[in-house]
Amino acid sequence: MAKYQLYPPGKRGPSWYFRFDFKGRRLERPTGELDRESAERYVIQYLADLYKAKEQQAARREIVTFADALAAYRAFKPPRAVDEPLFDKLEQRLGDTAVTDIDHSLLVDTANALYFRRSNATKNRSCLVPAAAVLHYAASQRWCDWLRVPLFKVPLKTNRRPASTDDVMRLLAEVDGPKWLIIAVIFETGLRITDALYLTADRGEGKVNAVRIAKTDDWMQPFFSEELEAKVAASERYDGDHLFPWRTRSGVYKWLLPLRRRLGIHWHPHLSRHALATELLRRGVPDRDAAAYGGWADTKSLHRYQQHAPARLVGRSAYALLRDYKEQERERVKSLLKIVGGGKTGGEPEESQ
Numbered sequence: 001m002a003k004y005q006l007y008p009p010g011k012r013g014p015s016w017y018f019r020f021d022f023k024g025r026r027l028e029r030p031t032g033e034l035d036r037e038s039a040e041r042y043v044i045q046y047l048a049d050l051y052k053a054k055e056q057q058a059a060r061r062e063i064v065t066f067a068d069a070l071a072a073y074r075a076f077k078p079p080r081a082v083d084e085p086l087f088d089k090l091e092q093r094l095g096d097t098a099v100t101d102i103d104h105s106l107l108v109d110t111a112n113a114l115y116f117r118r119s120n121a122t123k124n125r126s127c128l129v130p131a132a133a134v135l136h137y138a139a140s141q142r143w144c145d146w147l148r149v150p151l152f153k154v155p156l157k158t159n160r161r162p163a164s165t166d167d168v169m170r171l172l173a174e175v176d177g178p179k180w181l182i183i184a185v186i187f188e189t190g191l192r193i194t195d196a197l198y199l200t201a202d203r204g205e206g207k208v209n210a211v212r213i214a215k216t217d218d219w220m221q222p223f224f225s226e227e228l229e230a231k232v233a234a235s236e237r238y239d240g241d242h243l244f245p246w247r248t249r250s251g252v253y254k255w256l257l258p259l260r261r262r263l264g265i266h267w268h269p270h271l272s273r274h275a276l277a278t279e280l281l282r283r284g285v286p287d288r289d290a291a292a293y294g295g296w297a298d299t300k301s302l303h304r305y306q307q308h309a310p311a312r313l314v315g316r317s318a319y320a321l322l323r324d325y326k327e328q329e330r331e332r333v334k335s336l337l338k339i340v341g342g343g344k345t346g347g348e349p350e351e352s353q
Helices: 036-061 066-076 081-094 104-114 120-140 165-172 177-189 226-234 249-263 269-282 287-294 299-305 318-340
Strands: 004-007 017-022 025-030 211-213 218-220
Touching: 004 036, 017 036, 066 081, 066 120, 081 104, 081 120, 104 120, 165 177, 165 249, 177 226, 177 249, 177 269, 269 287, 269 299, 287 299
Parallel strands: none
Antiparallel strands: 004 017, 017 025, 211 218
């Protein structure tokens, strides 16, 4: 039983109260008793019940595995389709482990094993964040203690260079048909390639329909230039009303990667998403409008895609400021001389009377 300190009635209230340590925390509680003997009996019984409940809870926790917690979490909050593979990998790796035995170091080892040589951002997004969601749900059901899951450190800004317009134009000059269209669409809208492949449009009409963004599970209405809308209206449709014949990005990369190597261009579709974010920043589009335009979940995601290119600050020239300072000094000296010379700044001094 934990040690405790008993205190008489006074500033804390009309009854005896006690302090004790539990799970690393210093707690305080009134007994509701007015005499010391009754207060001590209350404290002994209270602590006995508290530790008995803790032991029973620990016994229940031992049988709850990560797979059990994941099944309960899926029933409560079904993951998005794009996230299902992430949870499947975690279940294969941690499924038989009791949730009480999972700590941060185990999650770090899991992330490093599952996503070897991948970026810290990928390890966070694909392992630590979904694992934390399951464990926090388990903690809410009192199957384990709450576990704080610090994420791997990632840079505040992306280190990817936005796509060069010249590179995209060189690609467009080499292709036609659906290949030309997919590159042009990604250039104008900044859509992720997987989302772009699911674009549809009614036959004979250039305006495309809204598309579901897999990463955010929201719908987005992309905007095309008038010229691109005309191109879409005249283009062929595939599998119903789809604009493109490929259903997966691997189908695009089969012809795009050889073309890119032949032209000596370092470009892939996601770089145009970075370029769009940077262009929206350069044009001064408000963050919320920019996030909606490109289908970003929030402005924080948008900021990670933007590359800042500060312009020259007007009025920050040391040469110009020094020139102005000297001019002001000359004017100040002239003013002083005028005062001293009785209103004259040059010529012969007046004779005294």
